[in-house]
Amino acid sequence: MSAELDELYQSIILDHNRRPKNFREMEDATTKADGMNPLCGDQLTVWLKLDGEQITDVSFRGQGCAISKASASMMTQILKGKSRAETDKMFDDVHALVTGHPTGADVGPLKALGGVSRFPLRVKCASLAWHAMKSALNAVDGAATPVSTEGEGPGGEGA
Amino acid sequence: MTAPIRPTVVTARDGRTAVINIGGLDAEQSALARRSDFPLLAANPRLHYLDSAATTQKPAAVLEAIQRYYETSNANPHRGAYALSAAATEAYHDSRTRIARFLGVADADTVIFARGTTEALNLVTSSWGRTNVKAGDRIVVTRLEHHANFVPWQVLAHEAGAEFVIAELNADGTLDMNGLASLINAKTKVVAFGHVSNALGSINAVAEIVALARKVGALTVCDGAQGAPHINVSVDSLGVDAYAFSGHKMLGPMGIGGLVMRRELLEAMPPYQMGGDMISHVGDQHTTWNVLPHKFEAGTPNVEGPVGLAAACEYLTSLGMDRVIEHERLLAARAMEKLSAIPGVAVLGPAIDKRGGVVSFTLDNVHPHDLSQMLDADGVCVRAGHHCAQPLMRALDVHATTRASFYVYNDAADVDALVESVDAARKRFAGA
Incomplete structure (x- = not known):
């Protein structure tokens, strides 16, 4: 087992994969959005409940690899209680982290996703839930458009 | 262990x-082949390459054939009157003959080069399909198909107003032949199926499928991407009307593959793409088409591809x-x-x-x-x-x-x- 792989599959990632937090539908959600990763056929839905500018509840469901599931699970934990502005900053900090340009900001347990930057193909997995979350947030006043990870980094599905 | x-x-x-x-x-x-014949594998002794259904590694014989072509014969074929262009033309023509021999095709000019199986199948749906499939007709595919032998037919069916039906599988992932037989009716114009499933490996009973389709006069189109590399194929004996293949899945380079189709069908079909090489005479208002195979090979051809693929065929034959x-x-x-x-x-x-x-x-x-x-x-x-x-x-x-x-x-x-x-x-x- 390589050191890079150890860093990718840290025990916190594997724990969230086995027992994802807030892995449920939300009936009284303010907004939701679907995200899909055409590379592996992964698909998830993120639900948000808002009280004004504040996120009061976050949940997700779907099919995905350990990286996408763990990232989604940790996201639901960290965003609860955050304002929209804080959420936008968190999105940018996490995106910077997984693409290998960390801002140095404290992202809490999400720093475990730092190992993803060594595996460019997995950036999409780590970002899937975050893109869906952002789409849901942007669509509070209208219908959310499903997001696809295509266009971010290398990938695609051939024979 | x-x-x-x-x-x-x-x-x-x-x-x-x-x-x-x-x-x-x-x-x-x-292994059946010497690992040392494959430079990439030889350079990576601890690599366990188990993705040959996606693409295969290339033996030195293939890489050398391509290098040799560029070093000795490179020019635009079918154009120049000079000896070098003739050499390129000969390399292209000779490769087609050798690939046809490998595939068991007697009439080499019915081997149409394309970028691969996907383009070959799109050639069939675009040219034969748009000409022959009408509203109310039926297109039958199978549940095993790669998207390349599924989506083009699905789109054609929608465009033509034809019915698109999928033959289902037995529990073990083989094609349900009784189910297939029940779907093939008098309205069926096409039965499209894979030779070997890329996802499960299931091998289809080509002769039985052809027999079912023949009863109603339906065109049989076989996706051979996972067939030709692995099975000793004689396309002439398979009895299918069209057979598509990809060179890179059989030790050849990427970007070359082709379509084998019955001559009378190819001659009746309109061209797939228009441009240089595929014409006989261009008038101000009307154009006539070149003979096979050129009618379906518009533009400067990929010569290194067939050269490399022919070398791959001979390497496989030697094994x-x-x-x-x-x-x-x-x-x-x-x-x-x-x-x-x-x-x-x-x-x-x-x-x-x-x-x-x-x-x-x-x-x-x-x-x-x-x-x-x-x-x-x-x-x-x-x-x-x-x-x-x-x-x-x-x-x-x-x-x-x-x-x-x-x-x-x-x-x-x-x-x-x-x-x-x-x-x-x-x-x-x-x-x-």
């Missing part, structure tokens, strides 16, 4: 029984095409048996006598994407995903699978590395 595998008894479709002697297959079991599938089945049987012994592993698809060297499987609680990443760290290259067969994945009720596919340069050590790595990944994800 593990007890020897018992011999596998294989019952052929005609009822004859053969025994594949697998008892002697141990870790020393050699013995009859031995290829046998070798792959030895490895696939070993993989199926050893993988099935790992807790949580489910091997998908039919028994070994009904499949080629493809082993698709799932591992409980470990997503194929994670599994392939873990395997990669051990130098084991496998495919994870839907294998461009989403309709099949739906029927199997899986989002994705992990697929190992074997070829001439693989050996038992490759299988064992796969098995060990899968078991290690299982333990790691279980938190053990």
